[in-house]
Amino acid sequence: MRMSSLFLRTLRDDPADAEVASHQLMVRAGLIRRVSSGIYSWLPMGNRVLRNVAQIVRDEMDEAGAQEVSLPIAQPLDLWKQSGRDEMYGSMMFRVQDRKENWYALAPTAEEVVTTLVAGEYSSYRDLPVNLYQINWKYRDELRPRFGLLRAREFLMKDAYSFDADLEGLQRSYDAMFAAYQRVFTRCGLTFRSVKAQSGEIGGDTSQEFMAVAAIGEDAFVWCEQCDYAANTEAATRRPTPEVSIVDPGPRESVHTPDMPGIDVVAEHLGTTADLLMKSIAFDVDGDLVLALVPGDREVNEFAVANAYAPAKVRLYTDADFAAHPEIPKGYIGPDFDGATRTIADSSLRAPHGWVTGANRVDHHDRNVMLGREFTPTAWAEIVVVEPGDRCPSCGGPLRIDRGIEVGHVFQLGDKYSKALGATYVDDSGSEHPMVMGCYGIGVSRILSAIVEEHHDDHGIAWPASIAPYQVHLVMLPGRGDGAVAVLATAEELYAGLRDRGVEVLFDDRDASPGVKFADADLLGMPIQITLGGKGLARGIVERKVRATGERDEIDLANAVEILAAQAAAQS
Ligand SMILES: [Zn+2]
Incomplete structure (x- = not known):
């Protein structure tokens, strides 16, 4: 292509509305131009990259056995009412009316349409499995569109939908998509990890997000540089501390520690450091007082504590709880406090030394509190919030915490949509079952932002060869x-x-x-x-x-x- 005739104007200055590098550079390099809030035109240079990314996605979907279709962008709103998602999406969905005053949704996704499509064509176990995908424009009426293509109102997305006879089949379809996603993001030149996630708006059980590592990402997550381990900050854990032989620290002794707000002040007063103090944090577990024991320099992970006692209802003690129980010495609870029914300790408390802990009376701390002598936890678990440098639970390597851009998401939907929309099949004995579905998204236009975030310097973009225009x-x-x-x-x-x-x-x-x-x-x-x-x-x-x-x-x-x-x- 000759630049003398290329439809391109590069800009020397960042556009006023662009807050992040990828948005600034994509506008300056003439890839996109804003038409309205969160809606862009794609110029020839941008369109080439978009096409290249889409082609990589297409290759890998085809390779994984999915078949490409094209589903409508304008979808009857009645379908969305049938699945119950009209209300769920609420004002996030664009709705338009035709001349006969019928309502349509501009597709944010296509579960309803594709499920109805398959229900109309397939009815026997012999037909299954099938996996259909499309690469098409999607719409979300974001409250605050920003960061260019990262939170746009119109975006190019690959969405795939698998239909299987049973859960084993779903697992195979899901695994094939998962593997294809890894190839897609690798080929696009992204540093990424897959993270177990909550299912969010689509609903269902198992799901994983693919996060591209980027400082501007919307979500923090924990990942290991040496292996595939990754988790969101709530679910992240670390390698347990092995048992050690404990040295007798000498007899327990009480110290007067009045008016000392915070663990660091207490540590300084006692001539020690926060990591040698122990915090006993009060939780309400189905109405019982349970103490979570963690080192003084670490935060307790409430989700890990809740997980350890699931399905019991677990919550942190509030000021109101302490007010209702004046016998509990808030701020001075020790690991052997009488009122606690149970204690759960982080494994890092298996240290050879004695601990400084609350003395179970106001304004006092105790020294030389020894594991096995003064306190014996009811349970051990990893219950601290993971910090950078903690050991990876899988390989022992150092963990990192970064922010990530969600570039892909795989869900096991189960039969939610097939039940609501009548996608059933008849098995070999003649009985009818709902098909078991999975759905799989890749933000194709969003990938471009993630790639530019990772591959740029002060002078501009440095495209990976696989997707370069x-x-x-x-x-x-x-x-x-x-x-x-x-x-x-x-x-x-x-x-x-x-x-x-x-x-x-x-x-x-x-x-x-x-x-x-x-x-x-x-x-x-x-x-x-x-x-x-x-x-x-x-x-x-x-x-x-x-x-x-x-x-x-x-x-x-x-x-x-x-x-x-x-x-x-x-x-x-
Ligand atoms: Zn690891």
Whole structure:
């Protein structure tokens, strides 16, 4: 493509409404233009990347056995009423009326339509399984659209729906989609992890989110760099501390600690550190007082405590609880407090030393509180909020906490929609059952934002070769001198030669200064930049720069087409 005729205007300044790098760069590089809040036009450069990402998704869906369909964007609202989701989506859904005053929804997703479709075609166990997908525009009337494509009101999404006869079949379909998702995000050049998630609005049991690591992400999550372990901060846990032999710290002794707000003040007063103090945190478990014991420098994970006592109702003690129980010395509870029916301790309390704990009376702490002598927890569990550097529960490697952009989501839906919309099949004995469904989403346009967040620097975008709009950016610098004509001719030859070899080339043949051309090349972010000027031509070379690393070298002009074609083929 010649830049002289490309429909593209790059911008030097960030747009006023863009808060994050991906949004700024996608507008500056002329990929998208805002039409209205959260709604964009895709310009040729942006459209090429979008198409490339969609193609990767399509390849992997096809490879996993899913079949591509195209479902309507305008869907009868009655269908959504039947499934009960009209109300659930509420004002998040765009609704339009036709001339006969029938209501339609602009699809935020397509469970209703696809379930009805399959129900109309299939009715026997012999028909199953089937997995249908589409790559289509979706709509959500976000209250506050922002971050460009990350929270847009119109977005391109791949949605797939599997229909199986039973749960075992669903598990196979789900596993195949899960594996395909890993390939998609890997091919797109994303650093990502899959995280077990709550199902959210779609409903159902098992679900996992695919999170691309990004500082601007909406959700924090814990992940291991050495293995696949990842979890949201509530569900994250760490490797248990092994048992140790405890050294007798000497006799327990009480210390007067009046008017000391906070664990650090107490620690300082006692000449120790917060990690050697123990907190005894009061929980109400089905009406009983239960103490959660954690080191003084760590926060208790309420979800982990609730999990340990599930299905009992678990909640932290409130000020009202303490007010109702003046016998409980708030702030001075020890691990051996009489009023507690049970205690649950974090495994990191298995330390060789004695602990400083509440003394079970106001304004006092005790030293040398020894495990097995002064206190013996009813239960051990991992109940602290995970912090960076904690050990991975799977491999023992250090855990990290980062924010993530949700780029994909896989759900096991079960029979919620098939029951509501009559998608049933008859088994080999003649009895009827609802089909068992899964649904699987990938935010195709959203992936672009995630990719740019991960692959950019101060100068612009650095596209991974797999999705780059063009593989090679050819910068021609003819200058004003006598050699200009020769540079022009050689650049044209190089351009034609590369295209003949099937290389996608963006050819900067504009009459612009070297500074403008280099700045645009870095902003637009093709993986390989080639510069041909008068001096290089005289020496029989072109300059090559790898955009992502900034690495530069010179390549022999005579072999340039061959070398670049081989490089482009190898990396895409
Ligand atoms: Zn690990």
